[in-house]
Amino acid sequence: MPGLELAPYQTPSGFTLPSIHSWSAFYTYQPNPRTLATQTQHWTQLLLTYARARRLFALSLADADLASAGKGAWAEVLHNPRLKPPSTSAHYTTLHACAVLLPASFFAPGQAGAESVILCWRTVGEWAGVLHDWALQTGQTSTILTLFEISNPPVPSELSDIPEPLLRRAVGVLQRSGKAQVIEGEGGGGVRIFA
Template sequence: MTDLFNFPSIHNFPPFYTLQTQPTTRQTQIALWSEIILAYFMHHKLYRLELSESLNGELFDNKGIKRRLKLGTLQCIIDAMVKQGTAEWDLQSKKNVALIYWRKPEEWATIINNWVFNSGMTNSILTVYEIAHGDITEGLDFHGLDQTILLKSLDILVKRGLAQLFQGTSTEDMGVKFFGTNG
């Protein structure tokens, strides 16, 4: 991965790993965990959280203090993030996989549309693959964007009348035509 993530000091506080029973304390704990998850995912440009698998990683398993988040606690945190609009459960995963929105699809849609307009790509047709992984987007914020989030963002542009999708042989082959407006 990229450079190390600087965890806030609360990440080294043992009670932080146990879901608190007092409602106000629990609400603060969940809000802090949400902030850490969003910051960590943004830092590493991650989009998909596999809960069971991630419980052994540095984000939820602090080996320095020998504390690890439990699956049920993490699901509770993600449920709160879903209510805030900063996460979405993968419906096929039975609350084991979530999309993490450190930028919401609406924000990605605006960023992509601005890039299209500013780079003179209006009235061009690009594939979903080219947008997420092509040389033309290398170094841009949305390069490597999760395909599900990208498609949600493109759907927003379609609804705004700024793009049109064309079926391909696969999702990555789908074409996207962008129209000549900045908005």
């Protein structure tokens, strides 16, 4: 491939793309099942690493469309203008099958379109641990908190902007382990986290 070295590349935001990102076949559907599985594994790893670095929780077809034009939060990873001709990932649909994604049905109405996924760059259990640690560190244990208060704290935290469906699942993990109680009520209720 003349003019393009297969080497890691640092984006303008400071994220380092792996060398495979410079390979044009990375952007081409691979009909061989083994090759496709490897390619999907690389794309999944790349997208989750990027999402974690940029604190992105969702990926939609609209995001992918913007990226194909070199715009939006996902352009650095989904679009490679260094390739001739420039390439854009067509593997969005493959991502729906990955266990690290929650389908759009977990979004609350009006939060996202039907063509969106939540990126779980931490497992639900890990998010439950983050939530429990946050409650302990901020003195919020035994206090009834709304999900909005948790995901929009006055002091930014690791839980800032976490999507409600993912937060609900994390609360469910804590509830099943006896570390939280869900309080039903008008306006969505709340949650009490125990020490």
